[in-house]
Amino acid sequence: MDFRLVIIFFIALTTSRADDFSSIYSDDVSNKYFPENFLFGYASAAYQYEGAWDEDGKGPSVWDWDAHNTNWFPVGQNGDIGPDGYHKTDEDVGILKAQGVQAYRFSIAWSRVLPTGLIDNINQKGLDYYKDLIAKLKANNIEPLVTMHHWDIPRVLEEQGGFLNTSLIVPAFVDYATLLFKTYGNDVKYWATFNEPKQTCAGGYEWGGISPQNLHPGFGAYLCSYNLLKAHAKAYRVYDEQFRASQNGFISMVIDTPWIEPATDSALDAEAAERNLQFFYGWWANPIVNGDYPEIMKERVRERSLREGYNRSRLPSFTDEEKQELKGSYDYLTINMYTSNLATYINDVDNAVNFANDISVLLTQPADWEQTAADWFRVYPPGARRVINWIRDRFGDEKGIIVTENGYTDFGNNLQDLDTRGRYHMNYLSNINDAIHVDGVNVTGYMAWSFINDVEWYAGWIVNLGHYYVDFDSPARTRTPKESAAYYRKIATTKCLVDSCVN
Ligand code: BGC
Numbered sequence: 001m002d003f004r005l006v007i008i009f010f011i012a013l014t015t016s017r018a019d020d021f022s023s024i025y026s027d028d029v030s031n032k033y034f035p036e037n038f039l040f041g042y043a044s045a046a047y048q049y050e051g052a053w054d055e056d057g058k059g060p061s062v063w064d065w066d067a068h069n070t071n072w073f074p075v076g077q078n079g080d081i082g083p084d085g086y087h088k089t090d091e092d093v094g095i096l097k098a099q100g101v102q103a104y105r106f107s108i109a110w111s112r113v114l115p116t117g118l119i120d121n122i123n124q125k126g127l128d129y130y131k132d133l134i135a136k137l138k139a140n141n142i143e144p145l146v147t148m149h150h151w152d153i154p155r156v157l158e159e160q161g162g163f164l165n166t167s168l169i170v171p172a173f174v175d176y177a178t179l180l181f182k183t184y185g186n187d188v189k190y191w192a193t194f195n196e197p198k199q200t201c202a203g204g205y206e207w208g209g210i211s212p213q214n215l216h217p218g219f220g221a222y223l224c225s226y227n228l229l230k231a232h233a234k235a236y237r238v239y240d241e242q243f244r245a246s247q248n249g250f251i252s253m254v255i256d257t258p259w260i261e262p263a264t265d266s267a268l269d270a271e272a273a274e275r276n277l278q279f280f281y282g283w284w285a286n287p288i289v290n291g292d293y294p295e296i297m298k299e300r301v302r303e304r305s306l307r308e309g310y311n312r313s314r315l316p317s318f319t320d321e322e323k324q325e326l327k328g329s330y331d332y333l334t335i336n337m338y339t340s341n342l343a344t345y346i347n348d349v350d351n352a353v354n355f356a357n358d359i360s361v362l363l364t365q366p367a368d369w370e371q372t373a374a375d376w377f378r379v380y381p382p383g384a385r386r387v388i389n390w391i392r393d394r395f396g397d398e399k400g401i402i403v404t405e406n407g408y409t410d411f412g413n414n415l416q417d418l419d420t421r422g423r424y425h426m427n428y429l430s431n432i433n434d435a436i437h438v439d440g441v442n443v444t445g446y447m448a449w450s451f452i453n454d455v456e457w458y459a460g461w462i463v464n465l466g467h468y469y470v471d472f473d474s475p476a477r478t479r480t481p482k483e484s485a486a487y488y489r490k491i492a493t494t495k496c497l498v499d500s501c502v503n
Contacts, residue, residue, distance in 0.1 A: 021487050024423045025498050030433040033501045039143065039445030040492035041103030042096065042467075043405050045150035045195065047079045048454035050109060052086035056125035059115025061152035062162070062211040063457075072213075077460025083452055083470045084477040086129065093136045095451060095468065095479065100493035103143040105404060105447045106133070107150035107195065110176055117154035119175035127183055134187050145190035145404075145447070147254060148177055148235075151200055151210055158212050163224040164205060170231045177235035178242075185247040191239075192404070193232045196256040196336055197284050201225045206355045210457070218314055218353035222301070226316040229287050229326060236329035249331075253288060254404045256336035257281040259383030259390070260343050263364065268345035272361040275300075276343050277390060279359045281335075289395045291327030292318060301358050308353055332444070333391060336405035337428070339376065340383030341365060373409040373463045374456075381427035388435040388443060400444040403432060407449035407465040409456070415469055418483035425488060426497050433497070448488055452479055 034040075047063045054060070060068075067078035085092055096104050110117060112126035137144050153162055153169075160168050177193065194200065203210025205220030214220070236251050243249075257280040262269035275296055278286075282294035292298070293315065302313035318326065341363040350357065369378035384406070391401060408424040410417065425448060435441045453466035461472055467485040471478040491497060 019486065019490070021418065021422065021490065022499065024418060024426055024487075028430070029426060029497055030430045030437070031496070031498050031501050032433055032437045033503055034429075034433060034495040035436065035444075036495070037444075038495060039103040039402070039447075040488075040495070041101045041105060041143070041145065041445065041447040042099070042449070042451040043105035043145075043447035044085075044450045044452075044454065045107045045147070045152075046109035046112070047082075047150065047152045048450075048456070049083055049085040049106070049452075050112075051079060051081040051084040053080045055086065056129070057115060057123040058109065058126060059111040059117075059123075060155040061109060061111045062155050062158050063152055064111075065155040065158075066211050072458050074460035074462055077455070077462070077472070079455045081477075082455045083472075083479075088477070089129075089133050089136060091479070092452070093133070093140060093142070096137070096142055097140045099451065099467070099485065099489045101142060101451075102492070103145055103190075103445060103447065104137055105145035105147065105190075105192075107147035107152075108180065109152055110149060111152070111154035113179065114154065114176055117157040117172050117176075119172075119179060122179070130184065134184055138187055143190065144188050145192065145402075146180070146184065146188050147192040147195045148180060149173070149193065149200075150195040151204070158214070162204075162212060162214070163201065163227050164214070164216070164220065166223075166227050166230070169227050170234065173231035174234045174238060178238050181239055181243045181247070185243050185249065188247075189249045190332075191249055191251040192254045192334065193235050193251065194228060195254045197225065197228050197253065198256060198280055201228060202355055218355065218358075221355045222315045225283060226318075229284070229318075230322060232288065233322070233325040233329045237325055252330045252332050252334055253284060254334045254336060255281055255284045256338075256405070257387065258338065258363075259340040259380070259387035260361075260363065261340070261383075261386065263342040263344045266345070269343055272345040273343035276341075276359055276361040276363070279355075281391070282394065285333065285391070285395050287318075287326045288330045289328070289333075291323040297358075304358055308351075314353075330399065332399050333395060333397070333401045334404040335387060335391060335401065337384055337387055337403060338406065339365070339378055340369075340380035340387075373411045374459070377409055379408075379424060379427075381424075381431050383431075384428045385431035385435045385439070388432065388441050389439055392439075392441045397442040400442050402445040402447070403443065404445075404447050405449045406446065409463050409465050411463060413469050413471075415480065415482045418487055421465075421467075421482070421484040422487040425484065425491070429491065429497055451485075 201221045201224035278294040286294045301315040344362040365378040408421040452468040453464035453470045468479040
Protein backbone atom coordinates (compact mmCIF):
# COMPACT_ATOMS: atom_id res chain seq x y z
CA MET A 1 0.00 0.00 0.00
CA ASP A 2 1.15 3.52 -0.76
CA PHE A 3 2.75 4.92 2.36
CA ARG A 4 0.84 8.22 1.94
CA LEU A 5 -2.45 6.39 1.83
CA VAL A 6 -1.62 4.67 5.09
CA ILE A 7 -1.02 8.07 6.67
CA ILE A 8 -4.27 9.50 5.31
CA PHE A 9 -6.14 6.43 6.50
CA PHE A 10 -4.56 6.80 9.95
CA ILE A 11 -5.44 10.50 10.15
CA ALA A 12 -9.03 9.76 9.11
CA LEU A 13 -9.29 7.05 11.72
CA THR A 14 -7.94 9.14 14.60
CA THR A 15 -10.00 12.18 13.62
CA SER A 16 -13.22 10.27 13.50
CA ARG A 17 -12.38 8.62 16.82
CA ALA A 18 -11.70 11.99 18.37
CA ASP A 19 -15.16 13.14 17.34
CA ASP A 20 -16.95 10.01 18.39
CA PHE A 21 -18.43 10.57 21.83
CA SER A 22 -20.95 7.75 21.73
CA SER A 23 -19.12 5.71 24.38
CA ILE A 24 -20.56 8.02 27.05
CA TYR A 25 -24.09 8.43 25.68
CA SER A 26 -26.81 6.76 27.68
CA ASP A 27 -30.54 6.29 27.20
CA ASP A 28 -31.60 8.88 29.70
CA VAL A 29 -29.56 11.72 28.20
CA SER A 30 -31.86 14.35 26.77
CA ASN A 31 -31.81 14.43 22.99
CA LYS A 32 -33.53 17.81 22.84
CA TYR A 33 -31.78 20.88 21.49
CA PHE A 34 -30.95 23.74 23.77
CA PRO A 35 -32.79 26.91 22.76
CA GLU A 36 -31.29 28.68 19.76
CA ASN A 37 -30.20 31.75 21.72
CA PHE A 38 -28.91 29.74 24.69
CA LEU A 39 -25.37 30.92 25.56
CA PHE A 40 -22.71 28.25 25.91
CA GLY A 41 -19.53 29.67 27.35
CA TYR A 42 -16.61 29.34 29.69
CA ALA A 43 -15.87 31.04 33.01
CA SER A 44 -12.59 32.04 34.64
CA ALA A 45 -11.26 34.43 37.30
CA ALA A 46 -8.41 36.92 37.37
CA TYR A 47 -6.31 35.46 40.17
CA GLN A 48 -6.64 31.94 38.84
CA TYR A 49 -5.90 32.84 35.25
CA GLU A 50 -3.84 36.00 34.73
CA GLY A 51 -0.51 35.70 36.58
CA ALA A 52 1.52 38.92 36.09
CA TRP A 53 0.79 39.62 39.72
CA ASP A 54 2.90 42.78 39.94
CA GLU A 55 3.32 43.74 36.30
CA ASP A 56 2.49 47.04 34.62
CA GLY A 57 1.54 48.79 37.85
CA LYS A 58 -0.75 46.14 39.37
CA GLY A 59 -1.09 46.29 43.15
CA PRO A 60 -1.22 43.17 45.34
CA SER A 61 -4.55 41.51 46.06
CA VAL A 62 -5.23 39.55 49.23
CA TRP A 63 -4.23 36.36 47.38
CA ASP A 64 -0.90 37.85 46.29
CA TRP A 65 -0.26 38.70 49.90
CA ASP A 66 -1.05 35.12 50.96
CA ALA A 67 1.20 33.72 48.22
CA HIS A 68 4.16 35.70 49.57
CA ASN A 69 3.51 35.67 53.29
CA THR A 70 1.89 32.35 54.20
CA ASN A 71 2.29 28.65 53.46
CA TRP A 72 -1.32 28.26 52.37
CA PHE A 73 -0.48 27.35 48.75
CA PRO A 74 1.38 24.20 47.65
CA VAL A 75 5.03 25.20 47.16
CA GLY A 76 5.44 27.11 43.88
CA GLN A 77 1.80 26.72 42.85
CA ASN A 78 0.23 30.14 43.11
CA GLY A 79 -1.02 32.97 40.91
CA ASP A 80 2.31 34.82 40.50
CA ILE A 81 2.47 33.43 36.96
CA GLY A 82 -0.27 30.79 36.97
CA PRO A 83 -1.38 29.93 33.43
CA ASP A 84 0.01 33.35 32.39
CA GLY A 85 -3.20 34.51 30.73
CA TYR A 86 -2.12 38.17 31.00
CA HIS A 87 0.40 37.50 28.22
CA LYS A 88 -1.76 35.19 26.15
CA THR A 89 -4.82 37.14 25.12
CA ASP A 90 -4.47 36.26 21.44
CA GLU A 91 -3.80 32.58 22.03
CA ASP A 92 -6.60 32.18 24.54
CA VAL A 93 -9.20 34.10 22.57
CA GLY A 94 -8.14 31.78 19.74
CA ILE A 95 -8.92 28.78 21.92
CA LEU A 96 -12.30 30.20 22.92
CA LYS A 97 -13.07 30.86 19.28
CA ALA A 98 -11.99 27.35 18.28
CA GLN A 99 -14.17 25.94 21.04
CA GLY A 100 -17.14 27.64 19.40
CA VAL A 101 -18.45 29.26 22.58
CA GLN A 102 -20.78 32.23 22.45
CA ALA A 103 -19.78 33.77 25.80
CA TYR A 104 -16.80 34.12 28.10
CA ARG A 105 -17.13 35.04 31.75
CA PHE A 106 -13.94 36.48 33.27
CA SER A 107 -13.18 38.74 36.20
CA ILE A 108 -11.34 42.02 36.47
CA ALA A 109 -8.63 42.21 39.13
CA TRP A 110 -9.59 45.26 41.16
CA SER A 111 -5.95 45.89 42.10
CA ARG A 112 -4.86 45.79 38.45
CA VAL A 113 -7.00 48.80 37.60
CA LEU A 114 -6.90 50.48 41.04
CA PRO A 115 -3.66 49.33 42.72
CA THR A 116 -4.59 50.81 46.10
CA GLY A 117 -8.28 49.99 45.70
CA LEU A 118 -9.23 53.65 45.58
CA ILE A 119 -10.28 55.78 42.63
CA ASP A 120 -7.59 58.42 43.08
CA ASN A 121 -4.97 56.08 41.66
CA ILE A 122 -6.01 54.62 38.29
CA ASN A 123 -3.63 52.26 36.48
CA GLN A 124 -4.13 52.95 32.77
CA LYS A 125 -2.15 49.89 31.69
CA GLY A 126 -4.45 47.69 33.75
CA LEU A 127 -7.51 49.26 32.15
CA ASP A 128 -5.97 48.77 28.71
CA TYR A 129 -5.41 45.07 29.28
CA TYR A 130 -9.13 44.40 29.73
CA LYS A 131 -10.05 46.83 26.94
CA ASP A 132 -7.95 44.76 24.57
CA LEU A 133 -9.38 41.45 25.84
CA ILE A 134 -12.96 42.69 25.47
CA ALA A 135 -12.28 44.05 21.96
CA LYS A 136 -10.80 40.72 20.87
CA LEU A 137 -13.71 38.75 22.30
CA LYS A 138 -16.20 41.00 20.52
CA ALA A 139 -14.27 40.78 17.26
CA ASN A 140 -14.76 37.01 17.49
CA ASN A 141 -18.45 37.23 18.39
CA ILE A 142 -17.87 36.08 21.95
CA GLU A 143 -20.07 37.89 24.47
CA PRO A 144 -18.08 39.07 27.52
CA LEU A 145 -19.68 38.48 30.91
CA VAL A 146 -17.63 40.50 33.38
CA THR A 147 -17.31 39.82 37.10
CA MET A 148 -16.04 42.78 39.12
CA HIS A 149 -14.90 40.88 42.18
CA HIS A 150 -13.90 37.23 42.24
CA TRP A 151 -12.54 37.07 45.83
CA ASP A 152 -9.51 39.32 45.23
CA ILE A 153 -9.82 42.70 46.93
CA PRO A 154 -6.71 44.88 46.94
CA ARG A 155 -4.59 43.99 49.96
CA VAL A 156 -4.43 47.65 51.03
CA LEU A 157 -8.19 47.64 51.54
CA GLU A 158 -8.00 44.44 53.57
CA GLU A 159 -5.42 46.06 55.84
CA GLN A 160 -8.15 48.56 56.78
CA GLY A 161 -10.66 45.79 57.52
CA GLY A 162 -11.76 44.90 53.98
CA PHE A 163 -15.34 43.69 53.82
CA LEU A 164 -15.75 44.31 57.55
CA ASN A 165 -15.21 48.07 57.15
CA THR A 166 -18.53 49.56 56.00
CA SER A 167 -17.38 53.12 55.37
CA LEU A 168 -14.36 51.94 53.38
CA ILE A 169 -15.55 49.03 51.25
CA VAL A 170 -18.97 50.28 50.16
CA PRO A 171 -17.90 53.58 48.53
CA ALA A 172 -14.63 52.07 47.26
CA PHE A 173 -16.54 49.32 45.43
CA VAL A 174 -19.07 51.78 44.02
CA ASP A 175 -16.27 53.99 42.65
CA TYR A 176 -14.59 50.92 41.15
CA ALA A 177 -17.84 49.70 39.55
CA THR A 178 -18.54 53.18 38.16
CA LEU A 179 -15.10 53.26 36.56
CA LEU A 180 -15.79 49.88 34.92
CA PHE A 181 -19.19 50.97 33.57
CA LYS A 182 -17.61 54.15 32.20
CA THR A 183 -14.66 52.38 30.61
CA TYR A 184 -16.20 49.19 29.27
CA GLY A 185 -19.96 49.64 29.45
CA ASN A 186 -20.48 50.23 25.74
CA ASP A 187 -19.03 46.80 25.00
CA VAL A 188 -20.17 44.77 28.00
CA LYS A 189 -23.74 43.60 28.23
CA TYR A 190 -23.50 41.21 31.18
CA TRP A 191 -22.05 42.34 34.51
CA ALA A 192 -21.75 40.52 37.82
CA THR A 193 -20.77 42.60 40.83
CA PHE A 194 -19.55 39.76 43.05
CA ASN A 195 -18.69 36.10 42.53
CA GLU A 196 -19.97 33.71 45.20
CA PRO A 197 -20.37 36.14 48.07
CA LYS A 198 -21.01 33.18 50.38
CA GLN A 199 -17.39 32.15 49.85
CA THR A 200 -16.09 35.71 50.17
CA CYS A 201 -17.92 36.21 53.45
CA ALA A 202 -18.07 32.79 55.12
CA GLY A 203 -14.71 31.62 53.73
CA GLY A 204 -12.97 34.95 54.17
CA TYR A 205 -14.30 36.09 57.55
CA GLU A 206 -16.08 33.21 59.29
CA TRP A 207 -14.84 29.65 58.76
CA GLY A 208 -11.81 29.99 56.44
CA GLY A 209 -10.72 28.51 53.14
CA ILE A 210 -10.81 31.81 51.23
CA SER A 211 -8.41 34.76 51.55
CA PRO A 212 -8.00 36.76 53.78
CA GLN A 213 -9.07 34.19 56.42
CA ASN A 214 -9.59 36.97 58.94
CA LEU A 215 -12.01 34.93 61.03
CA HIS A 216 -14.65 36.26 63.42
CA PRO A 217 -17.06 33.36 64.00
CA GLY A 218 -20.66 34.36 64.47
CA PHE A 219 -20.10 37.91 63.24
CA GLY A 220 -17.66 37.98 60.31
CA ALA A 221 -19.84 36.43 57.61
CA TYR A 222 -22.83 38.60 58.52
CA LEU A 223 -21.02 41.93 58.70
CA CYS A 224 -19.29 41.11 55.40
CA SER A 225 -22.61 40.24 53.75
CA TYR A 226 -24.25 43.42 55.02
CA ASN A 227 -21.48 45.53 53.44
CA LEU A 228 -21.21 43.48 50.27
CA LEU A 229 -24.94 43.60 49.62
CA LYS A 230 -24.99 47.36 50.18
CA ALA A 231 -22.09 47.78 47.77
CA HIS A 232 -23.90 45.62 45.19
CA ALA A 233 -27.17 47.56 45.46
CA LYS A 234 -25.47 50.94 45.20
CA ALA A 235 -23.45 49.87 42.15
CA TYR A 236 -26.66 48.58 40.58
CA ARG A 237 -28.39 51.92 41.19
CA VAL A 238 -25.46 53.87 39.73
CA TYR A 239 -25.89 51.81 36.57
CA ASP A 240 -29.64 52.53 36.57
CA GLU A 241 -29.13 56.24 36.99
CA GLN A 242 -26.10 56.93 34.83
CA PHE A 243 -25.52 54.15 32.33
CA ARG A 244 -28.50 51.91 31.66
CA ALA A 245 -30.22 54.21 29.16
CA SER A 246 -27.21 54.33 26.89
CA GLN A 247 -25.61 50.94 27.60
CA ASN A 248 -28.62 48.61 28.04
CA GLY A 249 -26.78 45.95 29.98
CA PHE A 250 -27.76 43.35 32.58
CA ILE A 251 -26.32 43.26 36.11
CA SER A 252 -26.48 40.60 38.74
CA MET A 253 -24.46 38.82 41.39
CA VAL A 254 -23.08 35.30 40.94
CA ILE A 255 -24.47 33.06 43.67
CA ASP A 256 -23.46 29.50 44.52
CA THR A 257 -24.96 26.68 46.46
CA PRO A 258 -24.79 22.93 46.33
CA TRP A 259 -28.20 21.36 45.78
CA ILE A 260 -29.38 20.18 49.19
CA GLU A 261 -32.10 17.58 49.68
CA PRO A 262 -33.50 15.86 52.76
CA ALA A 263 -31.56 12.77 53.84
CA THR A 264 -34.81 10.96 54.77
CA ASP A 265 -38.57 11.37 54.31
CA SER A 266 -38.90 13.06 57.70
CA ALA A 267 -40.45 16.51 57.87
CA LEU A 268 -37.54 17.70 60.00
CA ASP A 269 -34.99 16.78 57.35
CA ALA A 270 -37.10 18.56 54.74
CA GLU A 271 -37.12 21.64 56.99
CA ALA A 272 -33.34 21.34 57.40
CA ALA A 273 -32.71 21.14 53.63
CA GLU A 274 -34.86 24.20 52.96
CA ARG A 275 -33.25 26.14 55.79
CA ASN A 276 -29.77 25.35 54.56
CA LEU A 277 -30.60 26.41 50.99
CA GLN A 278 -31.98 29.67 52.37
CA PHE A 279 -28.82 30.28 54.40
CA PHE A 280 -26.59 29.55 51.39
CA TYR A 281 -28.51 30.86 48.35
CA GLY A 282 -31.41 32.86 49.82
CA TRP A 283 -28.91 34.85 51.91
CA TRP A 284 -28.04 36.71 48.65
CA ALA A 285 -30.97 36.08 46.33
CA ASN A 286 -33.67 37.19 48.76
CA PRO A 287 -32.09 40.64 49.34
CA ILE A 288 -31.57 41.34 45.63
CA VAL A 289 -35.02 40.01 44.66
CA ASN A 290 -37.16 40.93 47.68
CA GLY A 291 -35.07 43.49 49.57
CA ASP A 292 -34.09 41.60 52.75
CA TYR A 293 -32.52 38.42 54.15
CA PRO A 294 -34.76 35.31 54.19
CA GLU A 295 -37.21 35.32 57.13
CA ILE A 296 -35.83 32.03 58.48
CA MET A 297 -32.34 33.49 58.60
CA LYS A 298 -33.45 36.63 60.41
CA GLU A 299 -35.53 34.64 62.90
CA ARG A 300 -32.87 32.05 63.69
CA VAL A 301 -29.90 34.35 64.06
CA ARG A 302 -31.92 36.75 66.20
CA GLU A 303 -33.30 34.01 68.42
CA ARG A 304 -29.88 32.43 68.92
CA SER A 305 -28.16 35.78 69.49
CA LEU A 306 -30.60 36.69 72.29
CA ARG A 307 -30.15 33.26 73.83
CA GLU A 308 -26.38 33.79 73.75
CA GLY A 309 -26.76 36.98 75.78
CA TYR A 310 -26.49 39.61 73.04
CA ASN A 311 -29.18 42.25 73.08
CA ARG A 312 -29.64 42.25 69.31
CA SER A 313 -29.17 39.95 66.35
CA ARG A 314 -25.64 39.24 65.17
CA LEU A 315 -27.08 39.68 61.66
CA PRO A 316 -27.11 43.45 61.02
CA SER A 317 -30.43 44.69 59.63
CA PHE A 318 -31.03 46.91 56.64
CA THR A 319 -32.81 50.26 56.93
CA ASP A 320 -35.99 50.76 54.87
CA GLU A 321 -34.05 52.86 52.43
CA GLU A 322 -31.41 50.14 52.02
CA LYS A 323 -34.14 47.55 51.47
CA GLN A 324 -35.60 49.68 48.70
CA GLU A 325 -32.20 50.00 47.08
CA LEU A 326 -31.65 46.24 47.27
CA LYS A 327 -35.07 45.13 46.11
CA GLY A 328 -34.98 44.22 42.43
CA SER A 329 -31.26 44.95 42.04
CA TYR A 330 -30.72 42.17 39.49
CA ASP A 331 -31.38 41.67 35.79
CA TYR A 332 -30.86 37.90 35.69
CA LEU A 333 -30.41 35.13 38.26
CA THR A 334 -27.34 32.95 38.54
CA ILE A 335 -26.17 29.64 39.92
CA ASN A 336 -22.67 28.24 40.29
CA MET A 337 -23.28 24.54 40.71
CA TYR A 338 -20.86 21.71 41.27
CA THR A 339 -22.14 19.24 43.82
CA SER A 340 -25.04 18.27 46.11
CA ASN A 341 -25.57 17.31 49.74
CA LEU A 342 -28.08 15.48 51.89
CA ALA A 343 -29.44 17.35 54.90
CA THR A 344 -30.13 15.89 58.32
CA TYR A 345 -31.86 18.00 60.95
CA ILE A 346 -29.84 18.62 64.10
CA ASN A 347 -31.04 20.62 66.99
CA ASP A 348 -28.30 23.06 68.04
CA VAL A 349 -25.13 20.94 67.92
CA ASP A 350 -23.40 22.90 70.65
CA ASN A 351 -23.45 26.41 72.00
CA ALA A 352 -20.51 27.81 70.08
CA VAL A 353 -21.36 31.12 68.45
CA ASN A 354 -20.91 30.66 64.72
CA PHE A 355 -22.60 30.66 61.33
CA ALA A 356 -22.66 26.84 61.00
CA ASN A 357 -24.49 26.50 64.29
CA ASP A 358 -26.96 29.17 63.20
CA ILE A 359 -27.84 26.81 60.34
CA SER A 360 -27.60 23.60 62.44
CA VAL A 361 -27.89 21.11 59.61
CA LEU A 362 -25.70 18.06 59.10
CA LEU A 363 -24.62 17.83 55.44
CA THR A 364 -23.40 14.52 54.03
CA GLN A 365 -22.74 12.89 50.67
CA PRO A 366 -23.56 9.23 50.02
CA ALA A 367 -20.59 6.97 49.28
CA ASP A 368 -22.17 5.81 46.01
CA TRP A 369 -21.96 9.27 44.45
CA GLU A 370 -18.71 9.43 42.44
CA GLN A 371 -15.98 11.21 44.41
CA THR A 372 -13.95 13.76 42.41
CA ALA A 373 -10.51 15.16 43.24
CA ALA A 374 -11.85 17.84 45.60
CA ASP A 375 -12.90 16.48 48.98
CA TRP A 376 -16.15 18.49 49.02
CA PHE A 377 -17.21 17.35 45.58
CA ARG A 378 -19.17 14.25 44.63
CA VAL A 379 -21.14 13.95 41.40
CA TYR A 380 -24.95 14.05 41.49
CA PRO A 381 -26.45 15.14 38.14
CA PRO A 382 -30.14 15.27 39.25
CA GLY A 383 -29.09 18.06 41.64
CA ALA A 384 -28.66 20.36 38.63
CA ARG A 385 -32.31 20.10 37.62
CA ARG A 386 -33.57 20.29 41.19
CA VAL A 387 -31.58 23.34 42.23
CA ILE A 388 -32.75 25.20 39.11
CA ASN A 389 -36.36 24.34 39.90
CA TRP A 390 -35.87 25.42 43.50
CA ILE A 391 -34.51 28.80 42.37
CA ARG A 392 -37.42 29.30 39.97
CA ASP A 393 -39.97 28.31 42.63
CA ARG A 394 -38.53 30.65 45.27
CA PHE A 395 -37.29 33.63 43.24
CA GLY A 396 -38.92 33.42 39.79
CA ASP A 397 -37.34 33.01 36.39
CA GLU A 398 -38.87 35.93 34.46
CA LYS A 399 -35.45 37.51 34.06
CA GLY A 400 -33.75 34.23 33.16
CA ILE A 401 -31.33 32.03 35.05
CA ILE A 402 -27.73 31.59 33.88
CA VAL A 403 -25.63 28.67 35.09
CA THR A 404 -22.55 30.83 35.65
CA GLU A 405 -20.23 27.92 36.58
CA ASN A 406 -20.20 24.15 36.37
CA GLY A 407 -17.20 21.84 36.10
CA TYR A 408 -15.42 18.71 37.27
CA THR A 409 -12.24 18.31 39.33
CA ASP A 410 -9.54 15.73 38.72
CA PHE A 411 -5.85 15.33 39.50
CA GLY A 412 -2.78 15.76 37.33
CA ASN A 413 -2.43 15.87 33.59
CA ASN A 414 -5.05 13.42 32.43
CA LEU A 415 -6.00 14.22 28.84
CA GLN A 416 -8.35 11.23 28.54
CA ASP A 417 -11.27 12.74 30.38
CA LEU A 418 -14.24 12.03 28.13
CA ASP A 419 -15.41 9.29 30.44
CA THR A 420 -15.16 11.48 33.56
CA ARG A 421 -15.34 15.22 32.83
CA GLY A 422 -17.09 14.78 29.48
CA ARG A 423 -19.71 12.52 31.02
CA TYR A 424 -20.13 14.96 33.92
CA HIS A 425 -20.95 17.89 31.62
CA MET A 426 -23.27 15.67 29.57
CA ASN A 427 -25.24 14.45 32.56
CA TYR A 428 -25.50 17.87 34.26
CA LEU A 429 -26.50 19.47 30.96
CA SER A 430 -29.03 16.74 30.33
CA ASN A 431 -30.68 17.63 33.63
CA ILE A 432 -30.52 21.33 32.78
CA ASN A 433 -32.15 20.53 29.45
CA ASP A 434 -34.95 18.72 31.31
CA ALA A 435 -35.37 21.77 33.55
CA ILE A 436 -35.86 23.83 30.40
CA HIS A 437 -38.01 21.52 28.28
CA VAL A 438 -39.83 19.37 30.82
CA ASP A 439 -40.18 21.79 33.74
CA GLY A 440 -40.36 24.95 31.65
CA VAL A 441 -37.67 26.90 33.51
CA ASN A 442 -36.18 29.88 31.73
CA VAL A 443 -32.48 28.93 31.78
CA THR A 444 -30.57 31.07 29.30
CA GLY A 445 -26.91 30.07 29.50
CA TYR A 446 -24.22 27.73 30.81
CA MET A 447 -20.59 28.60 31.52
CA ALA A 448 -18.24 25.65 31.94
CA TRP A 449 -15.41 26.06 34.44
CA SER A 450 -12.94 26.39 32.85
CA PHE A 451 -11.37 26.37 29.39
CA ILE A 452 -7.83 25.77 30.73
CA ASN A 453 -6.38 24.44 33.98
CA ASP A 454 -5.70 27.29 36.36
CA VAL A 455 -4.79 28.06 39.98
CA GLU A 456 -7.43 26.25 42.01
CA TRP A 457 -6.85 28.69 44.90
CA TYR A 458 -5.08 27.06 47.84
CA ALA A 459 -5.06 23.72 45.98
CA GLY A 460 -2.69 25.18 43.35
CA TRP A 461 -2.82 23.00 40.25
CA ILE A 462 -2.88 19.72 42.13
CA VAL A 463 -6.62 19.76 41.46
CA ASN A 464 -7.84 21.04 38.13
CA LEU A 465 -10.98 21.59 36.11
CA GLY A 466 -9.86 22.74 32.64
CA HIS A 467 -10.75 21.42 29.21
CA TYR A 468 -7.15 22.20 28.22
CA TYR A 469 -4.16 20.95 30.14
CA VAL A 470 -1.51 23.60 30.93
CA ASP A 471 2.14 22.63 31.28
CA PHE A 472 2.98 24.65 34.38
CA ASP A 473 6.61 23.50 34.19
CA SER A 474 7.26 25.14 30.85
CA PRO A 475 7.83 28.90 30.61
CA ALA A 476 5.48 28.86 27.59
CA ARG A 477 2.67 27.40 29.73
CA THR A 478 1.69 25.30 26.71
CA ARG A 479 -2.04 24.52 26.43
CA THR A 480 -3.09 21.05 25.17
CA PRO A 481 -6.72 20.05 24.58
CA LYS A 482 -8.17 17.20 26.60
CA GLU A 483 -10.93 14.94 25.27
CA SER A 484 -13.48 17.06 27.13
CA ALA A 485 -12.53 20.06 24.96
CA ALA A 486 -13.69 18.25 21.82
CA TYR A 487 -16.94 17.12 23.41
CA TYR A 488 -17.72 20.58 24.82
CA ARG A 489 -16.94 22.12 21.42
CA LYS A 490 -19.49 19.74 19.93
CA ILE A 491 -22.08 20.80 22.51
CA ALA A 492 -21.39 24.52 22.15
CA THR A 493 -21.59 24.43 18.37
CA THR A 494 -24.49 22.00 17.89
CA LYS A 495 -26.47 22.78 21.11
CA CYS A 496 -27.08 19.06 21.31
CA LEU A 497 -25.58 16.52 23.76
CA VAL A 498 -25.74 13.48 21.49
CA ASP A 499 -25.15 12.86 17.80
CA SER A 500 -28.46 14.21 16.63
CA CYS A 501 -31.20 16.01 18.51
CA VAL A 502 -34.92 16.63 18.08
CA ASN A 503 -36.69 19.91 18.55
C1 BGC B 1 -15.24 29.33 42.15
C2 BGC B 1 -14.06 29.08 41.23
C3 BGC B 1 -13.44 27.74 41.53
C4 BGC B 1 -14.49 26.66 41.39
C5 BGC B 1 -13.99 25.24 41.63
C6 BGC B 1 -16.11 28.13 42.36
O1 BGC B 1 -16.63 28.14 43.63
O2 BGC B 1 -15.97 30.45 41.73
O3 BGC B 1 -13.17 30.13 41.38
O4 BGC B 1 -12.33 27.47 40.73
O5 BGC B 1 -15.49 26.90 42.32
O6 BGC B 1 -13.62 25.06 42.96
